[in-house]
Each structure stands twice: as structure tokens, then as C-alpha cells.
Amino acid sequence: MNFDSSAFMAQFEGLELDNIGQWPKAARIVLSIFLVVLVSSLGYVLMISDQIKQLERVTAQEITFKQEYQAKYHVAANLEIFEQQMIEAEALFAKQLKSLPESHETPGLLDDITFVGTTTGLDFVKLNWQPEIEQEIYVELPIDIEVLGSYHQFGEFVSRIAGLPRIVTLHNFDIHMKNQASGYLKLKLQAKTYRYREADK
Known part of the structure; x- marks a missing residue:
């Protein structure tokens, strides 16, 4: 059976939209297919594409949830461990706070430094508080120190300062010869202690 393309195409000649009911069968089938494709495409664009985007958003939210x-399950499953760690952290923090001098204790720190220096054989040239430096959660209390002595005495002095019950850090070391005849050395440094800002409030 041979397909006569010229006869098939002849069915589409002279067609008018006002008289669709009288069109040849082939022409009506082609028009029906075209309308189905057109309606399906419009339906997809107007309804289904929005639903697909919504589905994608919901899927992304599901992953986040x-x-x-x-x-949250991990936290809940290990809640007792976290609570114990929190208690330990609070205890450690409270212990560290006790190592910071309170306002009424800071003058006594100068006495402690003076005692440590004199018992190691040092001569004090300078021991003065400097202006406080406020940080986010604590206040720095710097002390300028100048002492005369030997290397050995300086080492013992620094070691004993580190052993004080209150937190004291040492900075800006400068050692030079005071007098060659006497063999004395001069040590300049800055000691810093700290005060918790909540204690001020």
C-alpha cells in the first residue's frame, strides 16, 4: 500500500475555521492533536511548573528539618553529658575568677611583689600602678617594675611571681648593665593582673 502524500496534503487546502465540522478526518485529527499539545503545554506552564517549584522548596526544607x-536529637541523647560538662566548666570558671584579685586586694599585690623582690635580694627602683585597661570581660591592671640585681636573682624573682596565688603575667622584659664596676643589672618589666568586670558591677 503506497502513501499518496499529494492526496493527503490536498485535504488541508481551502480549510476554514468557521466550518471545522466539514473538514476532512485527517485535518480534524491534526487539529485535535495540536489543541491537546497546546492545552497540555499551557497547563504545565500555569499549574504544574509552580507545583514542581513548590515541591523543590518543600524538599529543601525537609533536608534542613x-x-x-x-x-537536636544528638543534644537530647547526650543531655546528661552536656549538663555535666557545663557544671565542670562553671566550676573551673569560678575557680579562675577566684584567682583574679578584687578591688580591695590589688594594693596587697604590690606588697606581695615587694616581698618577693626583697627576699630574692633585689633592690627596687620603681614599682608603680599604671592606668587600667578595660577589655571586653575583664580589666587589665598593669604595674611598671624596675629592679637591680643579678641574672640569678631575676630568674628567682620571676619564678616566685609566677607562683603567687593571684594571676599575674609578666611582659616587656628589658635587661641592661646598670654599672659595670658593681656588676649590677637593671631589669625593667611590666606585670599585669586582671579583674573580672562583673565584679565591678
């Missing part, structure tokens, strides 16, 4: 759930 799963991750949040897993994180």
Missing part, C-alpha cells in the same frame, strides 16, 4: 532534628 532533618539536619536540625539530628542536631
Whole structure:
């Protein structure tokens, strides 16, 4: 059976939209297919594409919710461990706070430094408080120190300062010869202690 393309195309000649009911069968089938494709495309664009985008958003939210759930489940499953760690951290923090001098204790720190220096054989040239330096959660209390002595005495002095019950850090070391005849050395440094800012409030 041979397909006569010229006869097939002849069915589409002289067609008018006002008289669709009288069109040849082939022409009506082609028009029906075209209308189905057109309606399907419009339906997809107007309805289904929005639903697909919404589905993608919901899927992304589901992944986020799963991750949040897993994180919260991990916390809940280990709640007792976290609570114990929190108690230990608070105890450690309280212990460290006790190592910071309170306002009424800072003058006594100068006495402690003076005692440590004199018992190691040092001569004090300078021992003065400097202006306080406020940080976010604590206040620095710097002390300028100048002493005369030997290397050995300086080492013992620094070691004993580190052993004080209150937190004291040492900075800006400068050692030079005071007098060659006497063999004395001069040590300049800055000691810093700290005060918790909440204690001021």
C-alpha cells in the first residue's frame, strides 16, 4: 500500500475555521492533536511548573528539618553529658575568677611583689600602678617594675611571681648593665593582673 502524500496534503487546502465540522478526518485529527499539545503545554506552564517549584522548596526544607532534628536529637541523647560538662566548666570558671584579685586586694599585690623582690635580694627602683585597661570581660591592671640585681636573682624573682596565688603575667622584659664596676643589672618589666568586670558591677 503506497502513501499518496499529494492526496493527503490536498485535504488541508481551502480549510476554514468557521466550518471545522466539514473538514476532512485527517485535518480534524491534526487539529485535535495540536489543541491537546497546546492545552497540555499551557497547563504545565500555569499549574504544574509552580507545583514542581513548590515541591523543590518543600524538599529543601525537609533536608534542613532533618539536619536540625539530628542536631537536636544528638543534644537530647547526650543531655546528661552536656549538663555535666557545663557544671565542670562553671566550676573551673569560678575557680579562675577566684584567682583574679578584687578591688580591695590589688594594693596587697604590690606588697606581695615587694616581698618577693626583697627576699630574692633585689633592690627596687620603681614599682608603680599604671592606668587600667578595660577589655571586653575583664580589666587589665598593669604595674611598671624596675629592679637591680643579678641574672640569678631575676630568674628567682620571676619564678616566685609566677607562683603567687593571684594571676599575674609578666611582659616587656628589658635587661641592661646598670654599672659595670658593681656588676649590677637593671631589669625593667611590666606585670599585669586582671579583674573580672562583673565584679565591678
